Amino acid sequence: MKKLQLVSKRAEHNYTLQKFLKPHFVYIPLIVQNNTNVVCEVKVDEYVYKGQVVGSFNENFTLKIHSSVSGTVKEIKKMRLYNNELVKCIVIENDFKENTKYNEKNIKKISDYSKEEFIDNIQNAGIIGMGGAGFPTYFKYKSDNINTLIVNAVECEPFISSDHTLILNNCEEILEAVDSIMEINNISKCYIAIKDIYSDLKFEFDKYIGTYPNIELFFTKNYYPAGWEKNLIKDIMHIEYNNLPIEKGIVVNNVSTIYAIYESLKYNKPSIERIITVSGNLVKDTNILIKIGTTIKELIDFIGMKETKKLKVIVGGPMMGKTVSSLDIVITKNVNSIILSDEEVYNKEVNCLKCGKCSDVCPSKLCPVLIMENLENKDELLKLQPNKCIECGLCSYICPSKILLRDKVIEAKQVLRGDKK
Amino acid sequence: MKNIFKNNIVLSLCLGLCPILAVSNNFEAAYLMGICVLVVLLLSNTIISLIRKLIPENIIIPSYILIIATLVTVIEILVNKFIPDLYNSIGLYLSLITVNCVIFGRAISYASKNTVFKSIIDALTIGIGYLLVISFIGLIREFLGNNTITLIDKTSEILNLPRMIYRIVPNSTYFPINLFQISAGGFIILGIIIAIFNKVKEKTKNE
């Protein structure tokens, strides 16, 4: 596998944090990990507080969903999420009073929690992975044999800088949280992974990291996808695992998730806010703190956008993100970037040249061109193992014939799945 | 009938290709081979369909091969006596008619299950189809590869007719093309003819 550095022309990142904490309406989606079997705990016209539990999920794991503002429940209607699916959402009208029931000033030593209290706390705070996958965090800490914690602050997709901004603003708290997690769970070593080109992050960490002897910084090279779990664990610890890193006693968390854990342990504050990056050639590059459940439309009205005839709204990074069909999309916990642009990227597609570049760069060691040829032949597809694809998009990026290879591999996955059902 | 054109044994079922590739670089040898195949097919179909009820199920394969081999040997001896030149050039492939899929295939699939009259008609149509294809390919290959068309050369003594070998265009350094004398050229010509045949079949089906 070749380590490829993505080349893209873009403006400088802007690391000053802005805040947009006053949306008119907030839409809380009742969905957990693609499962809409969430019980709604409030009724229409009921008054809710900021941080109150409005939904709970009890199937393969237990998770709670909170309201991010205080106000009245207007209705329960279907709204679109970032993957263009319609999901039932609780619509809350903000009264801008920020009434809460949890004590925002409560300061408790966060390393005093026992392991069971710790797991209960983050489970009740509804913390899920904020790097994009959305996996319930408490589940990762259930095991007793954790020996290493890896904090993923790599942010390998270009254009995104939300984790970077978070670290520049809250470095001390993050280190304190990591130290407490290690003490509570008996973890012996922690690595914080950042890209080696960001010297300002190194400077920021070096101010505080001296007091934490078990936390080490790890610098990854500037390639894509450096932040992928398998690559990270291979680079840092030289270990390979089969399904989940917990098999080898490793837990990987995104740095935004760690900060959410900090807020929950320290102030009992559930996960109701996050930092996202808004970029693209139609807006100025911004990192902004928003409430979960804001629509893109309200966000854009706040930031301001250039007028254009053809708008592309991309949720996610430029490699793995997807376009959405309207501006009334709800921002959920695992969205970390929005790109607004009107640049044309479409190129004319020609026949496949069989140059082999896609096979060289694939991080999962697949051959997308052979998968594309064998879409009808299920026996051959099984040998090529398209299920290992992480949909990173490198094959479509590098193809000289401009073929959309990632879509073909996704189609192959569907062919194999459609068979099994 | 259908067997001659639509379900031609060579073009749509691709059976019996060995003599076509080996023998057809000479037009006369090609049509004589086709006639031999036709005769053997006719006789074998007749005989097999006459005695089809007498042979038990589990020895049909050896007994059919025995019948076909006998017929082929008779034909070979006749050809050797009357047209020795022909025997010298394609004698090997005459013996190979025994295992030609055309004859054995029709025997198993048609003659062993139908009456004598139907088998004779079937043999005639299949054989004529085969004869047409092999002669056509022989014509093209000889023209392209040797710049001649041989109508009667080796059988001139027995039929008391003069030799008829016609040269078409004046020889130059680039024509005739040597490729079509060897089997590779035969494959290419056969492939082109099957492609054209399939295209015509598709067009007539759509209409």
Place this chain on the structure above:
Amino acid sequence: MKTITENGPFIKSKNSTTKMMRNLLIALVPIILFSFYYNGIRLYNLKAISLIEMFKPLLLILVGTLTSFLIEVIYALIIKNKKPFEYSFYSYSIFPGLFLSLIVPVNTPLILLIMAVCFGVIFGKIVFGGFGKNIFNPALVGYLFIFVCYSSTLTSSLDAISTATPLANLKGFDYVGTYNDLVLPYNSIFDLILGFKGGALGEISGLLCIIGFIYLTITKVIKYKIPCTYILTVFIMTTIIALTNNMGLWYPLLHIFSGGLLFGAIFMATDPVTTPITSFGQIVSGILMGIITVICRSLIPGLVEGVMLSILSVNLLVAILDNIGVKVKFNIKKCIIPLVILILLVITLSLYIGLSKVKTSKKDTPSLEIIETIKNNDKTTYTLYSKGYSGKIKLKVTFNKDNINSIEILEHQESEFIPKVVSSGLIDSLVSSNGDTSKVDSVSGATFTSKYLKETINALSKHHRGA
């Protein structure tokens, strides 16, 4: 405002197929210019050919390229495509014609080239479905057509530009050959490397091919693993052959720089459509091509050029190699067994070739091909053929009693060597030698021609005295 939905990554890399093909053309330009100089301008300066014939190389390239472009245009018109020229351009149709015109001998008649390009493009590319779907390299299919049908036409052509290639020279000996026999005709091994030797347009300069290879690897256009393993395999095999016969390093270098090996390995064996995709497949295909080339050059009599056959044979095996390559990607330990088998094959074959060749040539008297003998009292005039370097030399030798009176050269095909031989006075020394040619010195730069003439005069005078 209208929102657009689109698929796929929203940043794309800057390379494209058209850019890759453009880089390929840039790498070919020095080779074309050098061979135009060597086969055209230099010979014109030596007054061996006329002005119009000087442009033959460029004309050959132009005709080949244009033919293959037009065939695809005609095909596009037949399948009722609305934009035939655009179809032909995006199908990169000029490359089969271009490569074919660079590997045929320079004296190929133009009609033959057009027929070969048509055959190659139709049966090597169009019947499989166009660009990106063919199994065989279309330029090599066209070359195969010429080789099968018209090899006799090419070798018997009396065009003065043709000179024998070092490879034909290699085949002329049934023993392994010595430095004197194989390299001295070209003055030194460096001349061989730099490219002052005969051959087709692309084969001439090995050094420029290597420079092209470096350029193409830097711009990431070709699959560089294939030429590296191919040439490495040939080098190792010929080194083993040289070691078992006590020859120096010049023997592997001779093999690498003669014939179309460098050009074929760098430009034709790396054609992206017909070569494996996986790294392991590429390495194995390079090794296989090397083995087959050395076998064809050394073991199979009658076959001069092995590169074409080896590339075409490996083109057949691409699907199997990719299958193995995919398995090796997932589990690297599966590459051990095939590699071990191949290395064993390389070593045993080269040892076999090296040890089985005869060490020195049999001493045989050259047979005389006398056309006519005219006896006139004491004078006898023989008209005969002598063996020459690139063909036969027709001589007329007059004997007066037992002494040679005159030697006249009637016909020859040695465009460079006969002028040298004549101007250096070899003919006069042969006349005055009276048949005992062991004291006559060969002409440097025309070693073979001198050697053959000496042998012929020697045998002829023995025959004359014996008769």
